Amino acid sequence: MSTLIINGKVIDPSQNISSKTDILIEGKKIKGLFPRGKGPKADKVIDASNCIVFPGLVDMHTHLREPGFEYKETIKTGTMAAVRGGFTSVCCMPNTNPVNDSISVTEFILRKTAMEGSCSVYPIAAITKGQQGEALTELEALIEAGCIAFSDDGKPVMNSLIMRRALEYSKIFGVPIISHCEDLMLSEGGVMNEGIVSTTLGLKGIPNAAEDVIVARDISLCKLTGGRLHIAHVSTEGAVNQIREAKARGINLTAETCPHYFTLTDESLNGYDANLKVNPPLRTSADVEALKEGIKDGTIDVIATDHAPHHYDEKNCEFDRAAFGISGLETAFSLGMKLVHEKMIDIKQLITMMSVTPSKIMKINKGSITEGADADITVADTEKLYNVDPKKLVSKGKNTAFGGWELKGAVVKTISMGKVHE
Amino acid sequence: MLKSKHLLGIKELTPEEIYHILDTASGFKDVLMRDIKKVPPLRGKTVVSLFFEPSTRTRTSFALAAKRLSADDVNFSVSSSSVVKGESILDTALTIQSLGADLMIIRHSSSGVPHYLSRSLNISVVNAGDGSNEHPTQALLDLFTIRSHKKDIKGLEVAIIGDIAHSRVAKSNIYGLTKLGARVRVICPPTLMPAGLEKLGADVFHNIDEGIKGADVVMALRIQLERQSKGFLPSLKEYFNLYGLTGERMKLAKKDAIVMHPGPMNRGVEIASDVADGPQSVILEQVTNGIAVRMAVLYLLSGVKQ
Amino acid sequence: MSIEILNSKEIENAITRITHEIIEKNGGTKALCLIGIQRGGVLLAERISRAGSIDEIGSLDISLYRDDINIKNEQPVVRATDIKFSLNGKTVVLVDDVLFTGRSIRAAMDALIDFGRPAKIQLAVLIDRGHRELPIRADYVGKNIPTTFNDTVEVRLHGHGSKDNDSVILIRGNSK
Numbered sequence: 001m002s003t004l005i006i007n008g009k010v011i012d013p014s015q016n017i018s019s020k021t022d023i024l025i026e027g028k029k030i031k032g033l034f035p036r037g038k039g040p041k042a043d044k045v046i047d048a049s050n051c052i053v054f055p056g057l058v059d060m061h062t063h064l065r066e067p068g069f070e071y072k073e074t075i076k077t078g079t080m081a082a083v084r085g086g087f088t089s090v091c092c093m094p095n096t097n098p099v100n101d102s103i104s105v106t107e108f109i110l111r112k113t114a115m116e117g118s119c120s121v122y123p124i125a126a127i128t129k130g131q132q133g134e135a136l137t138e139l140e141a142l143i144e145a146g147c148i149a150f151s152d153d154g155k156p157v158m159n160s161l162i163m164r165r166a167l168e169y170s171k172i173f174g175v176p177i178i179s180h181c182e183d184l185m186l187s188e189g190g191v192m193n194e195g196i197v198s199t200t201l202g203l204k205g206i207p208n209a210a211e212d213v214i215v216a217r218d219i220s221l222c223k224l225t226g227g228r229l230h231i232a233h234v235s236t237e238g239a240v241n242q243i244r245e246a247k248a249r250g251i252n253l254t255a256e257t258c259p260h261y262f263t264l265t266d267e268s269l270n271g272y273d274a275n276l277k278v279n280p281p282l283r284t285s286a287d288v289e290a291l292k293e294g295i296k297d298g299t300i301d302v303i304a305t306d307h308a309p310h311h312y313d314e315k316n317c318e319f320d321r322a323a324f325g326i327s328g329l330e331t332a333f334s335l336g337m338k339l340v341h342e343k344m345i346d347i348k349q350l351i352t353m354m355s356v357t358p359s360k361i362m363k364i365n366k367g368s369i370t371e372g373a374d375a376d377i378t379v380a381d382t383e384k385l386y387n388v389d390p391k392k393l394v395s396k397g398k399n400t401a402f403g404g405w406e407l408k409g410a411v412v413k414t415i416s417m418g419k420v421h422e
Numbered sequence: 423m424l425k426s427k428h429l430l431g432i433k434e435l436t437p438e439e440i441y442h443i444l445d446t447a448s449g450f451k452d453v454l455m456r457d458i459k460k461v462p463p464l465r466g467k468t469v470v471s472l473f474f475e476p477s478t479r480t481r482t483s484f485a486l487a488a489k490r491l492s493a494d495d496v497n498f499s500v501s502s503s504s505v506v507k508g509e510s511i512l513d514t515a516l517t518i519q520s521l522g523a524d525l526m527i528i529r530h531s532s533s534g535v536p537h538y539l540s541r542s543l544n545i546s547v548v549n550a551g552d553g554s555n556e557h558p559t560q561a562l563l564d565l566f567t568i569r570s571h572k573k574d575i576k577g578l579e580v581a582i583i584g585d586i587a588h589s590r591v592a593k594s595n596i597y598g599l600t601k602l603g604a605r606v607r608v609i610c611p612p613t614l615m616p617a618g619l620e621k622l623g624a625d626v627f628h629n630i631d632e633g634i635k636g637a638d639v640v641m642a643l644r645i646q647l648e649r650q651s652k653g654f655l656p657s658l659k660e661y662f663n664l665y666g667l668t669g670e671r672m673k674l675a676k677k678d679a680i681v682m683h684p685g686p687m688n689r690g691v692e693i694a695s696d697v698a699d700g701p702q703s704v705i706l707e708q709v710t711n712g713i714a715v716r717m718a719v720l721y722l723l724s725g726v727k728q
Numbered sequence: 729m730s731i732e733i734l735n736s737k738e739i740e741n742a743i744t745r746i747t748h749e750i751i752e753k754n755g756g757t758k759a760l761c762l763i764g765i766q767r768g769g770v771l772l773a774e775r776i777s778r779a780g781s782i783d784e785i786g787s788l789d790i791s792l793y794r795d796d797i798n799i800k801n802e803q804p805v806v807r808a809t810d811i812k813f814s815l816n817g818k819t820v821v822l823v824d825d826v827l828f829t830g831r832s833i834r835a836a837m838d839a840l841i842d843f844g845r846p847a848k849i850q851l852a853v854l855i856d857r858g859h860r861e862l863p864i865r866a867d868y869v870g871k872n873i874p875t876t877f878n879d880t881v882e883v884r885l886h887g888h889g890s891k892d893n894d895s896v897i898l899i900r901g902n903s904k
Binding site: 423445446448450452453456457458460461462463466718721722724725726727 | 791792793797802808839843
Binding site for chain 1: 433510511512530531532533534535537538552553554555556590593616617618619621622
């Protein structure tokens with residue numbers, strides 16, 4: 001079975017391609033690239049007129065919730081949401097139940113993906129057993145089973161010595177250690193950003209310092225160990241500045257942020273909408289500006305989703321009790337396009353940050369449209385306007401922070417391993 | 423003349439609405455002075471109080487206010503209710519609405535709960551204290567008390583001393599006083615000051631003597647004993663030494679300054695007994711005024727049709 | 729269309745006559761007090777008080793006793809009630825400017841009884857315009873005026889010194 005994508009504008013930053021090109025897919029692989037109109041006959045033709053065609057998006061930071069929290073999301077629904085949002089690969093965080101700290105959980109995830117997944121799934125294993133922050137997991141066995149990175153996301157490693165050991169030991173394999181930077185003592189009990197808005201709402205705040213001090217610690221440890229550090233979901237101005245400065249000093253680290261952090265501020269919490277409750281919390285406009293600057297100048301390498309689906313009941317309750325997290329896979333590309341429409345970055349950079357760079361950091365063979373590569377391709381209409389209707393999300397988690405928003409730029413088709421998802 | 427059928431906070435009220443509530447409360451204060459302290463306007467209405475935090479004074483004050491207005495007053499006790507059986511707060515509230523309540527008075531330790539419930543209920547919601555957000559009827563009764571001693575709230579210098587970071591009373595008073603044109607000085611240790619407080623229009627002092635100087639009204643707030651164990655304060659004794667309202671310190675305020683406290687008091691922690699019981703104290707008057715103000719709130723809200 | 733139905737002179741005469749009748753019927757001013765109903769009755773009660781040297785006078789706000797409190801769209805404004813003396817054993821003359829459906833008087837009697845137990849309650853009004861909805865009748869009437877239900881009767885009394893501007897106006901409403 002062959003498919004030909006015609007009339008689209010192909011943008012592949014990995015090869016510096018930006019041209020009117022037709023793409024031939026054969027089975028699960030890309031068979032070849034042809035100048036427009038010069039492609040061979042195929043069983044199926046996809047007309048990508050007025051659209052851009054680029055390497056399928058890669059999300060470095062997804063919560064698929066399975067095993068253990070199937071009422072929030074499953075591998076089936078989570079990967080369906082991924083392809084709806086233009087993602088052909090997702091890296092799933094280990095805070096499931098049981099925690100992905102053993103090969104049996106990893107194998108379960110991969111087996112489920114093979115059976116029900118709509119896109120590729122790359123498990124991230126826990127740094128420490130049970131995410132308890134005490135003893136390292138068996139990195140070799142987990143990598144052998146298919147894990148590509150390590151993180152105690154959601155439960156940061158508070159013990160600096162353990163973090164040092166993780167960064168040291170992981171050097172054997174060259175895999176990234178992904179750090180959720182939060183000082184749990186400073187953030188204790190907090191439910192939103194600390195500032196005038198938290199004071200006005202009477203909610204307990206989480207200061208920027210809770211993130212900044214751990215970013216500082218991890219940069220120091222990264223320098224000390226020469227390990228492969230990746231900072232997850234950067235939300236503060238201070239973190240951006242520290243990462244920029246560390247990179248200038250030649251320290252080997254990368255960093256991601258998420259669409260909600262460069263789109264929303266804590267001001268939007270007025271009215272106690274629990275769908276905006278997320279950790280790290282939405283910060284101030286100064287932080288948003290700093291993040292955009294960091295995206296523009298390359299301090300921030302990746303835009304990830306931190307897709308954190310929750311059940312309706314976990315958000316429809318007292319704000320203090322509501323779960324942290326935003327369902328993000330299906331809006332991420334459009335929110336990234338917002339930066340493009342604002343001329344903050346160009347489309348090439350957006351695709352780099354959402355496909356090419358995450359593939360490189362995770363060392364997976366994705367993010368490039370070349371002959372023989374996996375047929376992971378996304379087709380998007382950058383000018384298409386649509387309204388975000390939480391009820392229409394494919395994900396089980398309807399907890400988008402952007403319900404009712406009008407966004408510009410929509411994914412039209414996602415092709416994952418040769419299979420077309422409309 | 424109130425725009426909303428809910429009273430969620432002072433933040434949401436206009437100065438005109440605040441004055442309207444205070445003026446109405448004057449009429450009810452008269453009723454409370456009579457032999458027969460009961461009037462019929464809420465005959466046939468049911469007021470349910472739903473308190474998720476222990477409270478005796480506020481609950482009793484609301485209950486009396488409801489009874490004085492001839493409403494039926496029902497107390498939904500949380501410890502004996504299905505909430506402890508794991509029912510969601512919204513289900514509890516909807517159940518009470520279906521039982522036929524017309525007004526719901528709610529107190530909860532989480533900020534924003536009254537706002538959250540009001541979005542799903544048809545009946546009026548009165549915030550009787552939510553987390554460290556607001557305690558609007560306390561601020562209204564404080565404003566009422568201040569107004570009965572000082573002709574005009576506009577231009578007054580009001581000092582509020584204590585745990586501002588955790589105090590919904592302080593917050594509601596800051597909103598109310600600044601809306602009516604008073605100047606608010608907030609006096610607290612830096613560990614008990616919320617972020618960005620100065621943006622609410624209050625002047626911040628960490629030295630009580632400086633903050634109290636020339637004040638028309640001095641309000642001491644309750645210090646919760648747990649603040650010590652959580653490391654906000656080295657000890658309550660040190661707090662009293664640094665921030666306790668003593669007779670000596672009251673001399674720095676205006677001669678005719680009044681002393682207020684929302685209760686319950688910790689004598690020897692935030693206020694000295696000679697001040698609490700002294701001639702400048704209006705603390706017990708605040709309690710009486712609380713009923714009149716809550717009557718006004720219940721009366722006016724039950725007239726708002728939306 | 730509006731018509732003046734009483735001028736200031738006629739009002740003055742009516743008040744004088746009501747005052748005399750009150751004193752005559754009660755055999756003097758002993759144990760007699762006047763209670764003006766907010767707002768129209770308050771000034772009228774003051775005028776009667778001066779004309780007849782009836783010293784005990786108060787005002788009564790009936791808004792909390794109205795029977796339409798749950799029907800109207802907005803709560804009536806609560807005004808001052810000012811009764812500084814005991815009503816027990818007194819003859820209370822309720823004073824209002826216009827007697828219409830009788831509902832205000834019903835509310836006023838309920839309110840009064842919350843203050844004490846008067847020996848008698850009597851009613852004095854400047855204008856009786858008919859259309860009673862309750863079995864209530866005035867003891868003292870300045871003038872009976874036939875009206876339709878939708879008419880409006882406005883009693884414009886003024887305080888000290890400007891009595892010359894007093895008048896009672898009938899504004900014709902649209903008959904249904």
